[in-house]
Amino acid sequence: KQEVTQIPAALSVPEGENLVLNCSFTDSAIYNLQWFRQDPGKGLTSLLLIQSSQREQTSGRLNASLDKSSGRSTLYIAASQPGDSATYLCAVINAGGTSYGKLTFGQGTILTVHP
Amino acid sequence: DAEITQSPRHKITETGRQVTLACHQTWNHNNMFWYRQDLGHGLRLIHYSYGVQDTNKGEVSDGYSVSRSNTEDLPLTLESAASSQTSVYFCASSAQLGTGELFFGEGSRLTVL
Numbered sequence: 001k002q003e004v005t006q007i008p009a010a011l012s013v014p015e016g017e018n019l020v021l022n023c024s025f026t027d028s029a030i031y032n033l034q035w036f037r038q039d040p041g042k043g044l045t046s047l048l049l050i051q052s053s054q055r056e057q058t059s060g061r062l063n064a065s066l067d068k069s070s071g072r073s074t075l076y077i078a079a080s081q082p083g084d085s086a087t088y089l090c091a092v093i094n095a096g097g098t099s100y101g102k103l104t105f106g107q108g109t110i111l112t113v114h115p
Numbered sequence: 116d117a118e119i120t121q122s123p124r125h126k127i128t129e130t131g132r133q134v135t136l137a138c139h140q141t142w143n144h145n146n147m148f149w150y151r152q153d154l155g156h157g158l159r160l161i162h163y164s165y166g167v168q169d170t171n172k173g174e175v176s177d178g179y180s181v182s183r184s185n186t187e188d189l190p191l192t193l194e195s196a197a198s199s200q201t202s203v204y205f206c207a208s209s210a211q212l213g214t215g216e217l218f219f220g221e222g223s224r225l226t227v228l
Contacts, residue, residue: 034217043205044219089158091217101165101212102173103148105158 002027002094006106013080013113021075021109023090031093031101033073035064038087038108047088048075052095080113087111118142121206121220129228134193136223138206146209147189148217149173149181151202158205164189165212196227 003026013019023033032051036044048057048064050073056065063076073090087110091103119140128134138147149161160173162181170181178200180192193200204223209215 036219041222043221044207046216046218049216091158093217101146102160102163103158103217107157 002030002092002099002104004090004092004104004106006088006090006109008109009107010110011112013111015080015082015113015115017080017113019077019080019111021077021088021090021111023073023075023106025071025073025092025104027094027096028068028071029094029096030068031095033064033066033090033092034103035062035073035075036089036091038089044089077111080111082113082115084113085111119206119208119218119220121204121223123223124221125224127226127228128196130196130198132196134196134225136191136193136204136206136225138189138191138220139187140206140208140218141187142208142210142218143186144208144210144215144218145186146212146215147183148207148209149179149189149191150205150207151175151200152205152222153202161191161204162189193225196225198227201225201227 007022034049035047050057050066061078066073087108089108091105122137145166148163150158159175164183206220209217
């Protein structure tokens with residue numbers, strides 16, 4: 001059964017700092033990995049989607065990498081801002097077994113960027 | 116713009132009542148999913164559908180049902196609501212199974228008293 005772990009569970013940084021959020025998964029049979037942002041009381045907003053054949057994706061100040069063989073992904077946020085404060089979730093779409101085509105989510109990292 | 120909408124956004128009901136949460140998407144996506152989100156458990160898959168007349172059970176499907184009569188809608192029904200079903204429910208859709216990006220609705224907060 002696929003398991004997704006995110007470290008750290010919470011992170012507090014001053015504005016302007018570069019930071020890295022980590023995601024690991026136990027089964028490398030995945031189609032893709034997706035990073036989401038969730039604001040309090042809101043739904044999930046897709047940030048980046050990395051296909052299993054890709055190594056990284058970039059969008060503005062965000063860069064996500066994927067090392068499928070080691071079961072790891074990182075989300076790099078450059079020059080963090082208070083508006084980046086949210087919960088960040090990673091999820092993998094499984095390619096094998098009974099979990100085929102379904103997402104498995106991590107527990108999320110709660111990010112606080114203070115002025 | 117295409118979107119995915121859920122209703123109601125908030126609902127309070129009593130134990131034993133039947134409740135239906137609506138999910139409507141205008142992307143014409145074949146794949147639709149229902150998740151619940153709880154502290155300490157993260158997001159867990161309840162039911163999903165890969166197309167009209169197709170429905171499948173997820174990891175926490177007991178006490179829930181779905182039906183897919185058209186491409187746009189996947190309503191989630193709680194046959195007899197229980198306090199353990201107090202949660203935030205999210206609907207999601209994707210165009211391509213496996214490789215497609217997943218899009219989420221804003222969520223429905225359900226409280227069962």
